[in-house]
Amino acid sequence: MTLRLQPSEIEQAAKILREGGTVAFPTETVYGLGANALDEAAVAKIFAAKGRPSWDPLIVHVSDQAMLAKLAFSITQAEKLIQNFWPGPLTLLLPRTPEVPDAITAGRPLVGVRMPSHPLALALIRAAGVPIAAPSANRFGHTSPTTADHVLEDLDGRIDAVLDGGPTTVGVESTVLDPNQNPMLIYRPGAITPAMIEQVAGPVRIFQPIAAPQENPASLPSPGVGIRHYAPRAKLILVASENELHQQEERNVEEKIGILLPQGWTARPSTEVFPWASWNDGEALAQRLFAGLRELDNRGVTIILCPLPEASGVGLAIRDRLEKAARTK
CATH class of the missing domain: 3.40.50.11030 (Threonylcarbamoyl-AMP synthase, C-terminal domain)
Known part of the structure; x- marks a missing residue:
């Protein structure tokens, strides 16, 4: 049975994460299914609970620059974007450090990182004291969850806990941007729009796959580019x-x-x-x-x-x- 925790029980949620468990929690975008991003066994529980294939990389959530430095090497373009859009719904693909497990990036050299603006998400990361890997808290391919009830519809009994912070405010997943390319490449559109990014850091283009992604590729270049996702039953x-x-x-x-x-x-x-x-x-x-x-x-x-x-x-x-x-x- 999955525990349903209230914001006052955030320390219990943080303890579960530190001990290698899984906790769904609200961000400003959608609810994420979190685990300690530096614990390979904990990360494996995310994939098992969601039925998520190993070729689909994860996004890691951080609460400060020191935590980011454990995961990724910064570049000039990223610093501009962080200054303007973090905390917020923007994920940056940055060169990974050796501490990041291969499962997080599907073996690729870039790791997706973001700092959420939801106060409960930030408080949870700080309380846990570890970066939290967190894709959307739903079965793989299904409609993303924007309430704790949505999480439990898909994952009750498959995860340790859900931290109930009420409905999310943005409602769609974060923008995913690769700032290492010229022009920069948006892999997944979100609330941080191309016009907003261009105003701060220069030209962007939107990812257009040359062919439809394979059903079982070696790995995807970024979170959010799967061929079929977000789907209702109807x-x-x-x-x-x-x-x-x-x-x-x-x-x-x-x-x-x-x-x-x-x-x-x-x-x-x-x-x-x-x-x-x-x-x-x-x-x-x-x-x-x-x-x-x-x-x-x-x-x-x-x-x-x-x-x-x-x-x-x-x-x-x-x-x-x-x-x-x-x-x-």
């Missing part, structure tokens, strides 16, 4: 407009349909609706995205219809998650 169909949404409702009339419905859009009375957010409020759409997919799944729908925002600002991140979630293989 079939996910993406639409470009309200008109196309209504066409899909007519086309799938025999199915139990759910919709992530923007404010002001309409749906058939028989459709299960999750009230999403204003279509012009990208931050609110991101914050409610995974909660909406999970709620519609829990209502037993067989098809989820979801509009696809424009590819700008945080809309890039929402599109990235939805396009991966909608892949059939």
Whole structure:
């Protein structure tokens, strides 16, 4: 049975981590499944609990510069980004130190590191006194968790504890950036947008795989570039407009349909609706995205219809998650 701990029990959560256990905890993005990043046996428990393949690297969370120095060698571009965006939802791929277990990076020379801005996450890392490896706290490939209840839906009995800090605020995973390249390379879009990065540190480009990643590659170049991820149980169909949404409702009339419905859009009375957010409020759409997919799944729908925002600002991140979630293989 997985313990459900309250913020007042943070010392108990920290003790579990120090002793090699697993604790899910809130960050500003989504809930992460944490273990001591310098303990190879503890890291292995993350992969086992999630059913995560070894070729998919992890992100390590730190609370200060001294902890970062144990894991990675700094570069000039990274220092600019850290100064402007940490603590916050930006993961940097940096040259790893020998202390980092191979399992963290899938054997690659760069380690993904970030300093979360969620006060409970920072307090947990400081209390544990170790860097915490933490991918999203869900079964591999499934919809990411933004509440403790979501974590327990996937991982109850498979992890030692979940630290309940309420709903997350950003709602999509961190931006993952390789600052070693010129131009810098965004492997996964997030709340820290290309425009924000360029204003501080220069040009960026967004990762575009030449071919679809293999199902079992030797390793992925970064967290967040897997071919299919974030997926609900129901079939996910993406639409470009309200008109196309209504066409899909007519086309799938025999199915139990759910919709992530923007404010002001309409749906058939028989459709299960999750009230999403204003279509012009990208931050609110991101914050409610995974909660909406999970709620519609829990209502037993067989098809989820979801509009696809424009590819700008945080809309890039929402599109990235939805396009991966909608892949059939």
